[in-house]
Amino acid sequence: MNVFGGSAFLDVMQLISHRRLDSARFENLLMRQKAVALPCEDPVTFGVNAAKPIVDALPEAEKDRIELLITCTESGIDFGKSLSTYVHHYLGLSRNCRLLEIKNACYSGTAGFQMAVNFVLSQASPGAKALVVTTDISRFTVVEGGDALTEDWSFAEPSSGAGATAMLISDTPHIFQVDVGANGYYGHEVMDTCRPTAESEAGDADLSLMSYLDCCEQTFLEYQRRVADVDYRDSFQYLAFHTPFGGMVKGAHRTMMRKTTKSRREDIEADFERRVSPGLRYCQRTGNIMGGTVFLSLAGTIDNARFDTAQRIGVFSYGSGCCSEFYSGVATPDGQRRLRAMEISRHLDDRHSLSIEEYERLLTGKGAVAFGTRNWKLDESHVPGQVQASGPKGRLILERIHEFHREYRWN
């Protein structure tokens, strides 16, 4: 598994004061930083940069056994051509591979993950591996007006981020071994948040939070129907959540603990610190990365929690619209060692810290690629030195668009 949290970030409290929002209201929402995509970055570069370290570490014979590549995104760049085609090319994978893209808001990552897991479980192609890449960016401009929009939608800018996760799924799980059949899924139609136009998002923050909480409860109930003797507190040593922002997860955890275990407030607080806060660590560095946020929470848990022995992690995934799922798996000390070798934390620290001026310039679309751009060339002055100098092999960046075809280079 690996995570790519972008090349640049903005301090959220700085943004809140710049927008003259009520900082007291935001204090308990546990937001810290949000990753921001640069003009030379797009969902393809994010996805490739997350997956490349994993693929490069594989012996050729194993790399050639990747027979399923799924990109999970709500930031697609074409209505027909999936991101997976570009990702496949720049990772140099075998052509005997299924390439596709999955969409359902922030649930997309879990959808891709479950599909990959089932591909391996089916043993239709024994020994085959699957590569699941979640990748999303926000190019944030709010849809003007409309009855359904709450004014609190202004909270969405501080919490929305950019990022990708990559997971190699196979019959030799080292990082996270799923509990097969332990799935509680719950989905129905609700208009809470969406991306109805190419460059914007729309939504009702309160409705979305209510829906998230309903799904938290319903998915766990369904999980309990399928798995014997399950207890929300005792069966899972850690809990990973889809994390739009930390405060929401804290509220959801509190609600679930009250309802399922009737715990006291102090005990719930301690439980949150122990079992949930490790999973917030990386999410607070990027903001909401949509389809991949739940896996960012899982990575944060495995990297930062205690793994003297194997530990079971409960995972809650939610995507607006909506679809949700509660599932679980086991992580081991060896898995933690392997994941720590990816140095996710250090890469997050190495990102460029944007000033408000730089951020505003990015928002006004200086050099950013709009959906449907036919021809474009990167203005090199928009690539900060940080990005130029990164990594031994460098990172993928978007260089040119020619007749809608995207062309990248290794920086």
Place this chain on the structure above:
Amino acid sequence: MTAQRHAEIFALVQNNIYEVLPDVEGREIKPGDRLTDLGANSVDRAEIVMLAMEALSLHIQRVELSGVKNVGELVDALYAKSHGQ
């Protein structure tokens, strides 16, 4: 809709508001007040609604109570749902 039952639910919601927003405690809450204006963020608003649901033993999906614009509308909705509407 009986006035007494409505007033009871209003008092219940007022107490929940005081519990979640300690800074507001003691202040008289009016039907036209918006939770946002009282200083509640999205998580606070959800908490206030859920506490009321629990106190009224309302076993419905939380989304059925979204869309209310102020405290008065919330009380009306809680009343309606707890009387099977």
